[in-house]
Amino acid sequence: MAQRIGGTRPGDVLSAKVNEPDTLSVGRVLRQKREQEGATLSEFAGRLKISSANLCDLESGRRTPRPQRIVQIAAALGLDAEALLELALEQLLRRERLTYKVTIVRNHLNM
Structure with missing residues (x-):
């Protein structure tokens, strides 16, 4: 189920799972x-006690980290899990806003 996150104007709505x-x-x-x-x-994979290939898959989004892995990654970065997820959410929202703006520009150019 998606939760609506309101924007600044009507119709400027982003959704996040x-x-x-x-x-x-x-x-x-x-x-x-x-x-x-x-x-x-x-080096970082060694800290997490996982293979470099596994870490590469996590970084590229090909592999989904389980909650305990998120806690472990956050600790290795000197963060708590909540801070790591907040940074990820901020990045996701920036990407969604950029996608929204690009869509608006494309729609405007195609008029």
């Missing part, structure tokens, strides 16, 4: 934070 983290956004945040601290894929 409730209780389902967007795996690509979690992965993007993970990759950004890992790269900011200068850790390689294999």
